[in-house]
Amino acid sequence: MKRRPFAGWHGLVCACLLALWAGRAEAGFVVVRNAKNPTAKLSKDGVKGVFSGKTKTWQGGETIILVIGSEDSPAMQWLADAIFGVSAKTLLSKIKQDVFKGDVPHPLSANDDAGTVKRVQSGAGVVGLVSDAVARSLPADVAVIAVE
Amino acid sequence: MRPGFSCAVLASALAAGGAARADVTLNFFGDINYSMQHDDATSNTFQASTLDVFATQTEGKFSFIGEMIIEADGTNEFSVDIDRLEVAYKPTPWLHFRAGRLRSAFGYYGDAYQNGKYFMTPVSWPLMYEGNGFDGIVPSHSIGVHGDAAYGLGEDRGKLTLDVELLNGRGTALDSVPVFHDDNNSKAVNLRLRYVGDGSLAGLVVGGNVYVDDVPAETADAAEVPDDAHVAEHELVLGGHAAYVTDHVHLIGELAWFRHRTHDTHMDSRTLAMFGEAGYSFGDVTPYARYEYTHFYEPDPYFVASGIPFVDIHLLSAGVKYAASASVAVKLEGAVDLDTSHRHVLGQAAFAF
Numbered sequence: 104m105k106r107r108p109f110a111g112w113h114g115l116v117c118a119c120l121l122a123l124w125a126g127r128a129e130a131g132f133v134v135v136r137n138a139k140n141p142t143a144k145l146s147k148d149g150v151k152g153v154f155s156g157k158t159k160t161w162q163g164g165e166t167i168i169l170v171i172g173s174e175d176s177p178a179m180q181w182l183a184d185a186i187f188g189v190s191a192k193t194l195l196s197k198i199k200q201d202v203f204k205g206d207v208p209h210p211l212s213a214n215d216d217a218g219t220v221k222r223v224q225s226g227a228g229v230v231g232l233v234s235d236a237v238a239r240s241l242p243a244d245v246a247v248i249a250v251e
Numbered sequence: 252m253r254p255g256f257s258c259a260v261l262a263s264a265l266a267a268g269g270a271a272r273a274d275v276t277l278n279f280f281g282d283i284n285y286s287m288q289h290d291d292a293t294s295n296t297f298q299a300s301t302l303d304v305f306a307t308q309t310e311g312k313f314s315f316i317g318e319m320i321i322e323a324d325g326t327n328e329f330s331v332d333i334d335r336l337e338v339a340y341k342p343t344p345w346l347h348f349r350a351g352r353l354r355s356a357f358g359y360y361g362d363a364y365q366n367g368k369y370f371m372t373p374v375s376w377p378l379m380y381e382g383n384g385f386d387g388i389v390p391s392h393s394i395g396v397h398g399d400a401a402y403g404l405g406e407d408r409g410k411l412t413l414d415v416e417l418l419n420g421r422g423t424a425l426d427s428v429p430v431f432h433d434d435n436n437s438k439a440v441n442l443r444l445r446y447v448g449d450g451s452l453a454g455l456v457v458g459g460n461v462y463v464d465d466v467p468a469e470t471a472d473a474a475e476v477p478d479d480a481h482v483a484e485h486e487l488v489l490g491g492h493a494a495y496v497t498d499h500v501h502l503i504g505e506l507a508w509f510r511h512r513t514h515d516t517h518m519d520s521r522t523l524a525m526f527g528e529a530g531y532s533f534g535d536v537t538p539y540a541r542y543e544y545t546h547f548y549e550p551d552p553y554f555v556a557s558g559i560p561f562v563d564i565h566l567l568s569a570g571v572k573y574a575a576s577a578s579v580a581v582k583l584e585g586a587v588d589l590d591t592s593h594r595h596v597l598g599q600a601a602f603a604f
Contacts, residue, residue, distance in 0.1 A: 160344050166309060174577040189498050192535070195577035199278075199603055200370045204362060205316050205339065205349075208309035209276055 132181045132232040134248040135219070135241065139227040140165060144249040151186055153230060156198065156207040161228060169210040170222040170231030171198065176214045178232040220245055278305040282368045282601040289594040300324070303334070303366050314339045320366060325384015333430070334366060334392070349397040352430060356399065356414035356443045357460050358505045359492040361391040369603035372501050372530045372539045372572050374584045378564060379507060379524040379545065385558055386425040388524060388545075389507055390462060390488065393418035393439065394430055407450025412458075416441040420464035421486065425557035434467035435483070454497040460490035466511065466553055481552035484511040484520075501530035501539060511553055520551035530572070540569040565589035578604050 134150055136142060142161055145153070152158035153167055160166055172179040174191045183194040201207045211229065213219040219231040223245050230248070238247055280303035287295040300323040307316045318335035337351040354362045360380055364371050380387040395418030402411045419429045420439025445458030469480035492505040506525035512518070523546045530539030545564040547554070555561055570584030579602050586595045 159341075166311065166341075168309070190535075192574060192577045193498060196370070196574065196603075199577070200364075200367065202307065203278070203280070203305060203365055203367050203370070203603070205307070205314070205335075205337065208314065209307045212276075 131185070131235050132178050133235060133238040134230060134250060135223055135233050135238065135245050136230050136248050137223050137225075137227045138244045138246045140230075140246075142248055143246070144251055146251050147186065150248075150250055154182060154186065154194075154198075156201040159207060165228035166208060168208050168226060168229045169198070170213050170219050170229060171195070171210045172212070172214045172219075178216075178219070178234070182232055276306070279303065279604045280305060280367050280369060280602065282374075282599050284374075284600075285598040287596045290592060300329075301366075312341050314341070318366070345401045345403070347399050350395070352392070352394045352428070353397055355391050355393055355418065355441055355462075356397065356416055357389055357391060357441060357462060357488075358490050358507065359456060359458075359494045359503055360505065361389065363494075367601075367603055368599070369578075369580050369601040371601075372537055373528060373541055373568065373570060374582050374597050374599045374601075377505070377526040377528075377541070377543055378566065379505070379526065379543070388425065388509065388522065388554055388559060389490075390421060390439065390441075390464065392428050393420055394428070395419055395438065401447075409449040409452055409455075410447050412443075412445045412447055414441070414443040414445075418464075421466045421553075423467050423469050425554070425559070435465055437465040439464035439486075454495050454500070456492070456494045456496075458492055460488065460492075460507075462486070462488040462490070464488075465514075469556060481556045483514040484553055485514065486511050499532045501528070501532070501537065503528050509551070511551055513552070519549070520553075521548040522546065522551055522554065523548070535574040537572040537574075538570070539572065540567070542567050563590065568595075578602055 134145070140161055141163060149158070154169060158167065174195055179191045179195065183189050183191040187194050198207070198210060202209050211222045213222050213231065216233040216237040219233050220237070220242065223229045223231050224242065241247070281301045284298040285295070286298055287293065302321045304319045304321070305317070307314065316335050316337040316339070318333070320332045320334045321329055322332060323329050333352060335352055335354065337349050337353050339347065339349040341347045354365060356362060360376060368375060375381070375383070376387065378387055379389050380391055395416060397414065397416045399412055399414040404410055418439040418441060419433040422429045423434055439462065441460065441462045443458055443460045445456055448455030464486040466484040466486050468483040487510045488507055490505065490507040494503040496503065504525070504527040506523070509522040511520045524544070526541060526543040528539060528541035530537045543564060543566040547561050547563060550561040566586060566588050568584055568586035570582055572580055572582045574580050579600060582599045582601065584597050584599070587593070
């Protein structure tokens with residue numbers, strides 16, 4: 104009987120951690136493009152192709168240029184985990200290697216949503232990730248790519 | 252001109268684009284080592300001998316790569332080398348042209364890892380590509396034009412790729428790359444055909460090379476010919492490679508067969524070089540092993556004059572790579588030459604910023 108208060112606290116902490124974890128899992132990101140790029144939707148494999156460098160140009164022939172964050176940026180971690188199923192470290196290393204080989208253009212860097220939006224505005228082939236919240240109020244020259 | 256001054260000038264030249272175009276970024280690659288070697292006696296040393304400065308820029312279908320290496324290659328003196336200077340044009344997703352100083356499309360290792368030891372699993376290239384302070388016997392660098400085309404085999408079925416190169420080819424020695432003046436008028440031709448897997452075979456690359464060149468005589472001026480100089484030779488190199496590299500599995504095998512035929516006496520010198528390496532990643536830690544074998548059927552005047560001894564190589568190495576971050580990898584490797592008592596342990600921090 105004396106252990107009940109501790110068990111209660113323990114349960115409360117677990118519930119809080121679970122809620123935090125659930126909140127984190129739900130905090131997603133969306134793929135955004137320059138509005139001049141007509142690609143409105145992609146499959147998950149299509150997104151993987153774009154961010155892995157396997158797909159190098161959009162359907163209109165425009166060269167794909169990625170906007171990526173650092174290893175610990177939430178968008179990079181989401182991309183690595185939700186799309187590729189690897190760590191952000193592994194994904195970034197792969198991107199760096201492809202750039203070094205000359206297979207893909209050097210990505211643009213941005214560690215927050217505002218920076219990503221600005222980068223995407225800078226060229227027709229630029230693609231990046233922003234949080235759900237920011238995706239609801241994008242400027243006119245940036246649009247969402249729906250992931251099917 | 253002092254190397255330090257050259258570095259500053261060249262780095263400024265590369266960075267000048269950065270001032271004009273915000274998207275040009277300089278990347279830095281290199282490695283810091285602690286090396287212990289044992290022959291009859293044991294020696295040890297710290298090494299910080301390589302800095303690789305890399306810049307690239309893409310504008311539409313054109314792109315540029317500039318890579319400058321500041322390196323103390325087997326000595327305590329730094330020198331500057333432009334390792335890559337390429338302009339590329341990609342008119343379609345399946346066709347790609349490059350011109351300039353480039354890594355030859357030979358085998359797997361050369362253009363898969365370039366100079367990025369951070370990306371390699373072991374601490375360095377196989378000896379057939381590059382050794383500690385000397386160039387390997389594979390023709391991995393040259394100046395010329397390159398074209399490659401890809402033919403898709405269907406959704407998730409991979410593609411066939413063909414690389415065709417016309418190059419200045421070999422210089423008078425392995426470490427001599429004719430960047431301005433080719434020592435003979437004949438050009439090297441390099442062909443590489445590959446299957447690149449996708450879907451369930453993603454990560455698989457299987458291919459082969461045919462490389463033909465004329466190696467110039469060591470010097471055209473008879474008064475300066477050293478005793479061990481080589482004469483002009485025709486070169487034929489046949490190569491094969493297979494790699495299966497995924498997020499966890501690392502398997503690479505390559506072989507190259509060389510035949511040098513002297514122009515005057517038609518005497519042949521043949522060499523066979525091969526290696527195989529395997530690793531498996533457990534999270535950020537990748538244990539690995541590599542075996543290398545080189546057999547000289549006859550003494551090769553060109554290789555010998557370039558400082559490659561007429562001695563077969565049986566080298567076994569094993570180690571572990573720890574990916575500390577997306578920019579730094581720490582490795583520890585031990586190697587033993589199975590024919591001699593030579594042993595080598597090397598700790599390395601390789602970086603890619």
